[in-house]
Amino acid sequence: MPADRHTAPRRSVSRRPNRRTGHTGDLVDLKAIMDETGKDLHACLLELTGEQAYLPLAAGYLAAYAAKDEEIRRRVRISLVLEHAQSGIDRLLHQIVRAGVPDVLAISCQGWSVPVADEIARRVRTLNPDATIVYGGNHVSHQGRDFFASRPYADILVNGEGEETFRDILLRCLVDRRDPDLADVPGLSFRTKTGEMVTTPDRERLANLDEIPSPYLHGLLDEFLDSCETALLETNRGCPYHCSFCYWGQAVGQRLHSFSYDRLKAEMTLLAARGIDSWYICDANFGILRQDADIVDEIVRLRQEYGFPKTVHTNWAKNSNQRIVELCAKLNKGGVHSTYTLALQSTTESALQLANRANMKINKIGEIARLCRQHGVVPRGELIWGLPGETYQEFLRSYDDLAEYTDALSVYPLYILPNTEYHRSQEVLGIVTTKVEPDTDYAYCVEHAQMTADDFLAGLRFIISNNILKVGGILFRLYPRVAWSVAGVPYHRTIEGLADWVLNTDHPVAQRFKKYYRSPLTTHRQSLTEVWLTLKRDRAGLLDMVHQYLEATVHSALAEQGAQVEVLREALRFDAETYPVMDSRIREEQESVEERYVRTSTFAYDFLSVKHGESRQLTPGRFVYTIDHPAGLWRYPIENWYFGLLSYQAKVARIQENSTEPDRQAELIRAGDHTLRKVSL
Incomplete structure (x- = not known):
């Protein structure tokens, strides 16, 4: 039996020179970029994760690419601060300034980290009024005028991929730290000393991703691996689709660019040898390229050799087919837990048209689900509540359509993300948004032409019930199908009634969930964690709550109609x-x-x-x-x-x-x- 990573010591991994690929084996010591002595400039890269014990990659890429430049390597010290977004402002600030207040603070942002990033930037500006403060990341990219209007402490905004642009910013700061000349640096917006905002032309995407040295293989992330539970891997960049709700950086609707297999194989070997339990392949459509099958084979081989990874999650290719199912099945059969998601988002035609989605037909969904079960893969579904063009009742029909074929079905509320088609079309679609979470910068779509504010709240309560029964509880795998086939109970009906029952029962476990139904907008995200805690502390009580709910609602109603409910109880x-x-x-x-x-x-x-x-x-x-x-x-x-x-x-x-x-x-x-x-x- 492979050693458990919680008891086995982490192994050191040798790094052999490799002149052909230029990553592990560059003769140049890129880790010298982190040396503190004899440097003219200190740049701190801050990247905040949305999940505990995740190891992000963006800051590592930026440091590794900058370190290729000899002058930067000789004159600039780069420090990395990679923490969870909720680690605490004081803790984060202490790490940033522990070797002195940086001359350059560069922050990689997503929606979950913007509020914390803003507070850190304010404090660094106070500590060093001459610091250059740089933002980048999908959530702020290409938002120049609005971005600077609300952030007087920010100097530079990187638009698109950041590796080349960050290198150029450092080189210009070495020439003039207080007022770097950025006018001819592509791929950014900046504020001049007179307060004028300037946006330069977009920079071309990197076509050869191996030009970015691997931060794993060069040891730039070594200090973070011991506390890492989930490591990120990126095998390609780009997404060929144009979904209205999604912004995959500058690469939406663009050709995919890939890292070489040799490089990826070396990174995976390092992570397996270091005993990292969980890997997240953060591609937009993993499985879409031929080399992805080789990657899956290598993951299974590493599991057998090292005992790791034990879990791999990814965003499987949207154009689902037998090959994708077989890749997921190969992971599971090789001892690597993985799940397969039918990410339909909706089955309402008007909503799909506005979302720029073309879903597979229902009969194809049934075929994919059948293949999943044949191969021992758990079929999971995914929907978005609140899509323009879909009413609440139509959403429930979408739920019924997908629930027929899946063992678990996640539902997410719609965020109107910057740079998306929905964001550009808010007035046309009648979209009303609100930001209610103090720890994120996400804007919920709370109304549109087909959805009232009351409808939106009803959908959030449905999400909470679904979190308890179908996602967090994953108890409802067989029961809803039997209830539908035997008694004609629609799938959504077994979920929807839980809200009223919880609010009116004195069942002890149900008391844990009342607050989420009373304030769904501000608490629905936490309902999943509550399910996990309940499962850990009182699994029998959670199961009994579900039993009592069904007896009091679905089963009693069917009994009054003279229906036989024994088979439902057995299911x-x-x-x-x-x-x-x-x-x-x-x-x-x-x-x-x-x-x-x-x-x-x-x-x-x-x-x-x-x-x-x-x-x-x-x-x-x-x-x-x-x-x-x-x-x-x-x-x-x-x-x-x-x-x-x-x-x-x-x-x-x-x-x-x-x-x-x-x-x-x-x-x-x-x-x-x-x-x-x-x-x-």
């Missing part, structure tokens, strides 16, 4: 018994066999065939299944735990099946009726 028991095991280090060591917990259970219907999509008809009988839970959920990176739950649900296999008489079926159902409340996995 819920199936979901409960295959629900992930929240274990501990001690339990894993003492009870698991080859990192698994295995038991058997008997059901009165062939739920496995329905779960696998082999049949929509429930066959009665006596069905004995092995229920095989993966061990180790306790060590899963908390930032992505709700993805992890999908991979940690039990694998179910049929041992035997025998038809039984109807009275025996009823006996089996009654015998299992209490199991939901008493299961103690």
